[in-house]
Amino acid sequence: MRIILTLLSFFFLLSGCNQEKPIQHPPFSDQEVLDRGDVAIVYGKINNLQVYPHVNEVTLTLPDFSKTGEIHVSPIDTLGEFRFEIYPIVTREFTLTPIEDRLLIAPGDTLYIEHDFADFTNTQFSGSAAIENKQITQFRNIYLGRYNYDFKLSYIEFKSIAEKQVKEYFEKLTAFQKENSTSERFNKWADMQISLDYYGVLFEYPFQYFLRTNEDFTTKDEYYNFLPEFENTIDDSMILNIYFRLIERYTMLKKFGYNPMPKVDVSLTDRVLIDSLSSISENSFLSQFAVASHLSIGTKANVTEIIDENEEQVSKIITNPFLRSALQNEYNRIKNINQIQKNILMQ
Secondary structure, X not given: OHHHHXXXXXXXXXXXXXXXXXXXXXXXXXXXXXXXXXXXXXXXXEEXXXXXXXXOEEEEEXXXXXXXXXXXXXXXXXXXXXXXXXOOOOOEEEXXXXXXXXXXXXXXXXXXXXXXXXXXXXXEEEOOOHHHHXXXXXXXXXXXOOOXXXXXXXXXXXXXXXXXXXHHHHHHHHHHHHHHOXXXXXXXXXXXXXXXXXXXXXXXXXXXXXXXXXXXXXXXXHHHHHHHHHHHHOOOOOEOOHHHHHHHHXXXXXXXXXXXXXXXXXXXXXXXXXXXXXXXXXXXXHHHHHHHHHHHHHHOOOOOHHHHXXXXXXXXXXXXXXXXXXXXXXXXXXXXXXXXXXXHHHO
């Protein structure tokens, strides 16, 4: 008996040691630059610059909680070359203007892009992130993610048609995967992109339909039964551009109910809302993202009051490295702007 108790005690001791410890971040107000992980390098060359002689720079944009995204600009030199060193933190979509509007990069990746202004359909990729980006570009030539909005249809009728469309898109994906021996990272991206485009139109349709008809939404439970699927789709293994818009919609839905035109309860304080959103889903990352989305209401207006007034609460909730770093960057940017303006006024 004593041996059994000893073994059980040893087991519980090991279990306690193996439990994941919560990530401790410094307070937002310390304005520290958090660990951003490995650098990723995106570089390349543009041929036939004379076709668009006014284009003299390339802009790389990573989506975040600001209005514009995290923007990096590289001049195009006389040889047509450009270069970026960025810290994506996790695998993320990014836009490269004027070359491609949907690419993927991860910490430690290298991506070389050769683009021709005289032939936009023949972009070449090399480097560690080449395969998935080549396949993303090819697939997007046949997949546009568009759905037909017919506001003569009821909510449920529209949803039924959208279900048929998304099924056809997945059939296109399956055929593409067989023809191109697609990479694991591409497969993950494509599955998420098609699913989230579908959820996006389901979030959008009730609002647009109500604006045109002013009809009551009487089939909410049946219509929104896709929400558990949506919640399971969101994770931090890959941050897509569409995350920010969809989770903002999802957050509004959860905060104010399932009606297309919700009545805002102005009596709810930020503290109450943050606490409510922190347990909005069993998916911890989604709940943290929902809180971050609420906080971005302030950062997009270049104010930090919501974070400042709820700093201890927010710091305990948002522990995901990507979300915390993205919010901290916005917080630091706003504080720096305010300090510069203050210094100017004091001169």
